[in-house]
Amino acid sequence: MKFSKKSEYGLRALLELCETYGGRVLQRHEIAARQNIPVEFLEQILLALKRAGLLASRRGIRGGYTLIKSPEEITLGQVIRILDGPLAPISCVSKTAYQKCSDCPYATKVSCPLQEAMGVVRDAIANILDHYTLSRFALSKQAEGSYAHHDRS
Amino acid sequence: MKFSKKSEYGLRALLELCETYGGRVLQRHEIAARQNIPVEFLEQILLALKRAGLLASRRGIRGGYTLIKSPEEITLGQVIRILDGPLAPISCVSKTAYQKCSDCPYATKVSCPLQEAMGVVRDAIANILDHYTLSRFALSKQAEGSYAHHDRS
DNA sequence: ACATTTGTCTAGTGAGTTGCTCAAGAAGTC
DNA sequence: GACTTCTTGAGCAACTCACTAGACAAATGT
Incomplete structure (x- = not known):
């Protein structure tokens, strides 16, 4: 990851x-x-x-x-997709590069546990990164406080 | 990713x-x-x-x-860390495997924009995965509705 | 006892990716 | 037209990923 x-x-x-x-x-x-x-x-x-x-x-x-575009219009999500490909943690939950998983026994079923869970993760990542503009990003060059609550990772 | x-x-x-x-x-x-x-x-x-x-x-x-442990006690986060290593998208924001980035010019400064942004992402991922139990995961074998709002990924 | 069936451990391996480097060329400027 | 910059494409060593193979250890059945 x-x-x-x-x-x-x-x-x-x-x-x-x-x-x-x-x-x-x-x-x-x-x-x-x-x-x-x-x-x-x-x-x-x-x-x-x-x-x-x-x-x-x-x-x-x-x-x-x-x-060529204003820093307000560019998001980290865009940039990362350009350079790294889709954000989705597994390709069967990607919106930009969906691929049915070939070996998964749930592929044909109505729901797949993995897809369920990873979909949530993808949405969370995309939500953050697609709303994180370059201008906000550049802002933290000067100062900044802390963010969110801290779990492990 | x-x-x-x-x-x-x-x-x-x-x-x-x-x-x-x-x-x-x-x-x-x-x-x-x-x-x-x-x-x-x-x-x-x-x-x-x-x-x-x-x-x-x-x-x-x-x-x-x-x-050996109940599905209630095991989270997807635990499992993924065991098999894939830390969840953090870059190692300078990892709580479990922190590493100072050697080449980043902000490494010595008070704040790093990348660290700021990726820290948010890491927290989001960890928050989901560390609270997603195996029992809930196994639940979606039978049925399930949809989740969250859908952005691209 | 001994063969069979299981898990345990270590090492290897081919394909693909990552993180660069190199060299030749095209388009600007002075 | 010399010089400086971007442009394109190829190349490459090191590493990781997804497996595979094989020798070994322990439990069981007869």
């Missing part, structure tokens, strides 16, 4: 791009240096985000990347 | 063991056949659950596995 480095780097990169939103462009190496990310790997991530329509880019000496 | 087959199989196996709880033992091949799981793989899973104290076993011709 881990998110990949790709998502992590992507989100950290967007953090930088949020800061210069509306202003100047940022180059790969600037982002990479500030966020401590391998440049060549970061590049792939930025390209993916560009193809998904979040970023614009320019080549040449004054080139670089910019956010 | 997927759970492994190990967790899935483990939970499905426990579904069977719940049914005979307090009664007879179940053998690997019975569970495997009913739940459509490769026997030898299932074995590893059952052993792990045994070492964790959820199952007891007997060898020999009348041997097999039994649940």
Whole structure:
């Protein structure tokens, strides 16, 4: 149940791009240096985000990347889906990439216990991540209190 | 962000063991056949659950596995942690397996945006899974309605 | 006693994923 | 047209996942 480095780097990169939103462009190496990310790997991530329509880019000496949508409009859920695929913990409960499980004996039945439980988890994750905007995300760069009640994990 | 087959199989196996709880033992091949799981793989899973104290076993011709704790006392969270490790989506927010992220520039700061966001996700997942008992899980074998509101995932 | 049937343990393995790296090319700028 | 940036694609070592295999230990039946 881990998110990949790709998502992590992507989100950290967007953090930088949020800061210069509306202003100047940022180059790969600037982002990479500030966020401590391998440049060549970061590049792939930025390209993916560009193809998904979040970023614009320019080549040449004054080139670089910019956010093309406002940080209010972008959610962590979007970004993670772009870089990591669907959020669902098992694919038979995914809304964006549903797949009937082949080996599960409940696949043909009316209800599946696993599907029931994992559906709840997926909804919870999606609910949080699809309402967590980049602007709120970038906010916690400066300050912040604590959150929610703490169980183990 | 997927759970492994190990967790899935483990939970499905426990579904069977719940049914005979307090009664007879179940053998690997019975569970495997009913739940459509490769026997030898299932074995590893059952052993792990045994070492964790959820199952007891007997060898020999009348041997097999039994649940040793009541389905009320076992949660999906426990099982998944045993088979898949910590629930936390990144290790710097794990309560059971915390690790300071080495490359993150916020690691030394007071707050990290990623940690903030992922902490919320972890709490949500843990909250659901640590309160979802095996008995409730086994319940949805017979019937069930739908749950929560549906966003994408 | 001894064969049979079960669980126990350790190691191996092929396929796929992750987290990068490299190199050649295309498009801007000066 | 030289230089700088993004763009594309391929490649690759290390690791994880989902199993598989085999030797061994204990319980039972005869």
